[in-house]
């Protein structure tokens with residue numbers, strides 16, 4: 113089986129056969145993840161008579177924030193579990209099974225099963241998402257130049273999957289019944305699991321074993337993991353039985369502070385106690401800059417699934433040719449535009465490179481922040497139209513998503529590789545965790561912002577969006593200025609490793 117993962121394997125678009133397995137698994141996982149996520153705030157805010165939970169938008173946005181933050185926060189222990197105990201291949205399988213179960217639990221129309229389903233999907237995604245991304249890299253031998261295009265193809269699977277999810281789950285959920293949408297996510301994920309089990313062999317030994325160092329032993333890690341899992345299960349179970357309840361907005365704030373604390377602690381540790389030399393410290397400053405840019409960017413971006421999604425449902429004229437389309441269909445704009453524009457962006461960066469006009473990563477992040485700000489600037493006009501005429505045209509959201517997507521293409525593809533390049537050698541694995549931690553903090557922050565954007569209906573939106581714009585522009589400018597100083601002290605190690 114091993115030969116399949118050697119560099120001469122060109123089975124799929126010139127790439128190893130294992131990439132098909134990972135492509136399809138990630139596609140179905142993202143189909144279920146985004147399909148369900150697109151329905152989440154809509155379902156929570158509909159009245160009981162319409163099959164919803166009748167929550168006020170502020171609470172719904174906070175729950176969405178807690179969910180998003182948990183999903184990406186759990187990627188950190190998810191990576192650890194694969195590294196130390198099960199290996200990435202098995203961890204992906206366990207994650208996929210838990211996600212599938214989660215979606216089927218969500219399909220049961222009951223308030224309690226709703227929260228249990230969300231917990232299961234978060235845990236499963238934490239186990240699957242970081243590890244499937246790692247296996248992609250391990251399909252290639254060190255130094256194989258196809259690795260970047262392998263990741264580009266993988267990024268396509270993410271976006272094709274999410275398009276499928278928004279269309280299928282969105283249609284079923286909004287037009288037939290919410291739980292049909294959640295069930296469809298479960299069916300999609302079932303395809304993903306079956307496919308993964310049947311074709312897992314083609315991964316060869318990529319991610320097959322834990323990456324333990326000499327003298328380390330999986331069984332002691334397994335004990336730590338079991339204790340953690342039991343405490344977690346008890347907490348969830350007691351909440352399920354109603355032993356304790358917690359205000360979602362408070363929990364949202366708590367989670368944001370907690371993640372912020374972890375991030376600050378980690379960066380301070382790296383600066384002061386990790387025994388790094390001057391150049392490595394410079395690299396850490398660079399990563400800190402990117403971390404801040406990434407948090408702010410994704411916090412804005414995440415409004416797409418929450419506040420902007422609710423704006424689509426309740427304040428946008430969704431009729432085309434006399435048919436009212438599901439609000440989730442507008443979410444297709446982002447993944448569709450990623451698939452269309454990604455090749456142009458790749459060619460553009462190469463072209464700049466040829467002319468020696470290469471942009472530094474923080475400069476690309478700054479452009480991403482500015483594009484995101486333009487998106488919100490356009491949205492302010494959309495909100496004003498809705499405030500005057502009850503409903504706004506779809507063009508406002510579509511234009512906003514266009515700029516958000518252009519921003520994503522500047523920032524997202526380079527973020528991961530920059531993390532790999534600038535991380536001190538001994539800390540590479542953990543620094544990947546930091547990249548997911550930035551998404552997690554962003555999702556938590558997004559929940560707080562989205563709650564605020566509905567404090568007094570959509571009339572709160574323009575003020576909040578203005579603040580988001582100011583913050584994005586400020587961070588963009590800081591990134592540009594700090595880049596000059598940090599670049600001087602950083603030492604970019606480009607050698608493949």
Ligand code: PHE
Pocket residue numbers: 142270524548551
């Ligand atoms: N569309 C990307 C994905 O689903 C968004 C993302 C970026 C998620 C970075 C996590 C981390 O994978």
